[in-house]
Amino acid sequence: xxxxxxxxxxxxxxxxxxxxxxxxxxxxxxxxxxxxxxxxxxxxxxxxxxxxxxxxxxxxxxxxxxxxxxxxxxxxxxxxxxxxxxxxxxxxxxxxxxxxxxxxxxxxxxxxxxxxxxxxxxxxxxxxxxxxxxxxxxxxxxxxxxxxxxxxxxxxxxxxxxxxxxxxxxxxxxxxxx
Amino acid sequence: xxxxxxxxxxxxxxxxxxxxxxxxxxxxxxxxxxxxxxxxxxxxxxxxxxxxxxxxxxxxxxxxxxxxxxxxxxxxxxxxxxxxxxxxxxxxxxxxxxxxxxxxxxxxxxxxxxxxxxxxxxxxxxxxxxxxxxxxxxxxxxxxxxxxxxxxxxxxxxxxxxxxxxxxxxxxxxxxxxxxxxxxxxxxxxxxxxxxxxxxxxxxxxxxxxxxxxxxxxxxxxxxx
Numbered sequence: 001x002x003x004x005x006x007x008x009x010x011x012x013x014x015x016x017x018x019x020x021x022x023x024x025x026x027x028x029x030x031x032x033x034x035x036x037x038x039x040x041x042x043x044x045x046x047x048x049x050x051x052x053x054x055x056x057x058x059x060x061x062x063x064x065x066x067x068x069x070x071x072x073x074x075x076x077x078x079x080x081x082x083x084x085x086x087x088x089x090x091x092x093x094x095x096x097x098x099x100x101x102x103x104x105x106x107x108x109x110x111x112x113x114x115x116x117x118x119x120x121x122x123x124x125x126x127x128x129x130x131x132x133x134x135x136x137x138x139x140x141x142x143x144x145x146x147x148x149x150x151x152x153x154x155x156x157x158x159x160x161x162x163x164x165x166x167x168x169x170x171x172x173x174x175x176x177x178x
Numbered sequence: 179x180x181x182x183x184x185x186x187x188x189x190x191x192x193x194x195x196x197x198x199x200x201x202x203x204x205x206x207x208x209x210x211x212x213x214x215x216x217x218x219x220x221x222x223x224x225x226x227x228x229x230x231x232x233x234x235x236x237x238x239x240x241x242x243x244x245x246x247x248x249x250x251x252x253x254x255x256x257x258x259x260x261x262x263x264x265x266x267x268x269x270x271x272x273x274x275x276x277x278x279x280x281x282x283x284x285x286x287x288x289x290x291x292x293x294x295x296x297x298x299x300x301x302x303x304x305x306x307x308x309x310x311x312x313x314x315x316x317x318x319x320x321x322x323x324x325x326x327x328x329x330x331x332x333x334x335x336x337x338x339x340x341x342x343x344x345x346x347x348x349x350x351x352x353x354x355x356x357x358x359x360x361x362x363x364x365x366x367x368x369x370x371x372x373x374x375x376x377x378x379x380x381x382x383x384x385x386x387x388x389x390x391x392x393x394x395x396x397x398x399x400x401x402x403x
Contacts, residue, residue: 011283078277083262087291172230
C-alpha cells in the first residue's frame with residue numbers, strides 16, 4: 001500500500017502543472033550549476049569557483065526549505081482533507097516525500113539529457129576533438145555523483161520543515177469554509 | 179437499532195486571544211443507527227463545532243462523545259486515522275476533492291493507506307460511481323465536473339469505507355437549490371438503502387423535510403430535538 005501512495009503521488013505531482021514544472025527547472029539549474037562550479041573549483045583550486053560552489057549549495061538549502069514550506073502551505077486543505085478521510089501521518093509524509101523525489105529525479109534526468117546533448121553537439125561541431133578535451137563543457141561523472149549527494153543532503157532541512165508543518169495541519173481545517 | 183453516537187454533557191471552548199469562546203454548551207444527544215439527523219442553526223450558533231466534536235475531529239472540553247462504542251476522549255491520537263478510515267465519512271461544503279486526482283481516484287483515496295488490494299478498491303469505487311450515476315465521468319478531474327457532480331463524488335468518497343456514520347457540513351451550501359435538493363435526495367436514498375447513519379449540519383431550513391429528526395442549535399445550546 002505504501003507503493004500505491006508513492007505511485008499515486010507521482011500522478012498528482014505530474015498533474016499539479018506549473019508548481020511541479022517550475023521547481024523541476026529550478027532544481028535542474030541548481031544541479032547543473034553546482035556540478036559545474038565544483039568541477040571548475042576542482043580543476044582550478046583556490047579560485048572564486050570554490051566560493052561559487054558554497055553559494056550554490058546554500059541556495060539549494062534555502063530552495064529546498066522554500067519548497068517544503070510552499071508544499072505544506074499550498075496543500076494545507078488537501079492535507080487536512082486526507083487526514084479527515086483517514087490518512088495517517090506516515091502516509092501523508094510519504095506523499096510529501098514522493099513529490100520531492102519526483103521533482104529531484106526529473107531535474108536530474110533533465111541535467112543528464114542536457115549534458116548528453118552538449119557532448120553530441122560539441123562532437124558534431126568538432127569531430128576531431130577527443131572526449132577528454134570536453135572536460136570544460138561536460139561534467140565529470142564523479143563530480144555529478146558528488147553533486148547529487150550534496151543536493152540530496154540539502155533536501156534534509158526542507159524535508160524536516162515540510163514534515164513538521166504537515167503534521168501541524170489538523171483535520172478540522174478541512175471543514176473551514178472558503 | 180442501538181445508539182451509534184452518544185454525546186453526554188458536552189461543552190467546547192476555544193481561546194481567541196485572551197477571550198474564551200464557548201461554542202457548544204452542555205449538549206446531550208443520542209443518535210440511533212440508521213437515522214438521518216439534521217442539525218439546524220444560524221451562522222455562529224455552534225453547529226459546526228458540535229459536528230467537529232461529534233465526529234471526533236475535535237475533543238470536547240467537558241463531557242464525552244461515544245462514537246460507535248468508542249469514547250473519543252480516551253482514544254490515542256494515533257488511532258483516529260484508522261477510526262476515520264473505517265467508521266466515519268465526511269462531506270464538506272466546499273467538496274474538498276483533491277485537484278490532481280480524477281473522480282474515481284478521489285473516491286478510492288481514503289482506501290489507499292489500507293491493506294486492501296487496488297482491484298478491490300477499484301471495484302468498490304466503480305460500484306459507487308454507478309450508484310451516483312457518474313460512471314461515464316470517472317476519469318474527469320474535479321475542475322471538469324460541475325458543483326453537483328463534485329459533491330456526488332465527495333459523497334461516494336465518504337462512503338467507500340462503508341462508514342457507520344456520515345457527517346456532512348453544509349453539503350448544499352455551495353450549490354443551487356435544485357442541485358442541493360438532488361444531493362440531499364441522494365444522501366437520503368443512501369441512508370435508506372445502505373442503512374448508513376447521516377448527520378447533516380446546515381443553516382438551510384429546507385433540508386428539514388428529509389430528516390428523521392431535526393435538532394435545533396442556538397448560541398451553542400441544543401434547543402429542540
